[in-house]
Amino acid sequence: MADVMRDLARVVTFANGKGGAGKTSTAVNCAGLAAAAGWKTLLVDLDPQGNVGHDLGYYWDGRTDHGQHLVDAIVGGRPLQPVIAGARDNLDVVSGGEVLDDLESVITGRAQRSKQFHTMLADVLAPVAGSYDLVVIDTPPTRPNLLQLALASTRWIVVPTRADRASIEGLRLLANQIVTARATNPHVEILGSVLFDVSIAATAVRRNASDDITTALDGAAPLFEAVIRHGESAAVEAREKGLLVYELAERVDSAEPYWKALKEGRKPTRLPGSAPALAEDYVLLCQEILTRIDRIESNEASA
Numbered sequence: 001m002a003d004v005m006r007d008l009a010r011v012v013t014f015a016n017g018k019g020g021a022g023k024t025s026t027a028v029n030c031a032g033l034a035a036a037a038g039w040k041t042l043l044v045d046l047d048p049q050g051n052v053g054h055d056l057g058y059y060w061d062g063r064t065d066h067g068q069h070l071v072d073a074i075v076g077g078r079p080l081q082p083v084i085a086g087a088r089d090n091l092d093v094v095s096g097g098e099v100l101d102d103l104e105s106v107i108t109g110r111a112q113r114s115k116q117f118h119t120m121l122a123d124v125l126a127p128v129a130g131s132y133d134l135v136v137i138d139t140p141p142t143r144p145n146l147l148q149l150a151l152a153s154t155r156w157i158v159v160p161t162r163a164d165r166a167s168i169e170g171l172r173l174l175a176n177q178i179v180t181a182r183a184t185n186p187h188v189e190i191l192g193s194v195l196f197d198v199s200i201a202a203t204a205v206r207r208n209a210s211d212d213i214t215t216a217l218d219g220a221a222p223l224f225e226a227v228i229r230h231g232e233s234a235a236v237e238a239r240e241k242g243l244l245v246y247e248l249a250e251r252v253d254s255a256e257p258y259w260k261a262l263k264e265g266r267k268p269t270r271l272p273g274s275a276p277a278l279a280e281d282y283v284l285l286c287q288e289i290l291t292r293i294d295r296i297e298s299n300e301a302s303a
């Protein structure tokens with residue numbers, strides 16, 4: 001493995017050719033949980049929408065640079081720095097946002113002149129990636145050049161998808177992007193795909209979707225056992241509050257008893273009921289991701 005890829009061996013990119021597939025939710029919640037459990041984690045937001053900042057709350061209090069540093073580092077060839085250092089314990093973030101749209105145009109210009117743009121993110125991520133246990137990249141659905149930057153910088157891809165046919169169609173777009181990326185980064189591999197927003201009694205959905213997903217991704221995407229269940233109200237509330245789902249769940253668990261509101265003659269604090277169950281799904285997913293990486297690394301080390 002080339003030196004740059006050795007540095008990037010613990011980079012996991014969350015990607016899907018479609019918006020609303022659960023990329024940001026799964027990326028942020030897995031990065032946040034891994035960090036809370038002690039993995040020193042860097043989260044890079046490569047999406048002009050900058051939703052990572054909403055989920056972690058740094059958008060709401062004005063700490064995002066809307067992707068300025070990320071763009072400057074990539075264009076100037078200088079190592080990435082965390083923009084929001086300590087977004088949580090053990091969690092640093094390079095924030096994204098609308099400035100990344102400038103990058104998409106810069107790259108489009110360069111792409112017409114040369115093929116060299118692909119490694120621009122890998123080159124500036126590699127010098128810092130080695131000081132983290134885990135690097136997570138969130139990607140946009142409809143910016144192929146930005147996605148190529150991520151795919152050239154990553155060992156692993158996690159593919160969240162809803163179970164409907166339209167979403168699975170979006171996987172074909174991703175599969176094509178991966179084929180393109182392999183020319184620059186032969187080590188990029190799908191670690192697994194995860195069903196997002198499924199009803200709890202989802203065994204049949206899971207079985208059917210599993211075949212469709214495997215076909216759409218050319219047989220290369222083992223489905224994670226973990227699924228992210230439907231839990232829109234908790235998800236929306238978490239994003240509005242700038243909390244990870246498990247952080248919201250912890251608030252629910254320590255919420256005041258209902259009788260207290262009655263006694264004090266006011267409305268009870270509204271509880272987002274699905275947060276604890278959803279938090280559990282993210283824990284199981286994160287566990288599976290880390291275990292799968294660990295197992296493959298051990299196999300490679302002993303090979």
Ligand SMILES: Nc1ncnc2c1ncn2[C@@H]1O[C@H](COP(=O)(O)OP(=O)(O)O)[C@@H](O)[C@H]1O
Nearest residue numbers: 019020021022023024025197229230231232235
């Ligand atoms: N568990 C869930 N069930 C249903 N909807 C969800 C859930 N978690 C998040 N959502 C909603 O799904 C939408 C897309 O999620 P997001 O992670 O932003 O997708 P992407 O990054 O792929 O565009 C968001 O509007 C979010 O509120």
Ligand SMILES: [Mg+2]
Nearest residue numbers: 023024047051
């Ligand atoms: Mg997103």
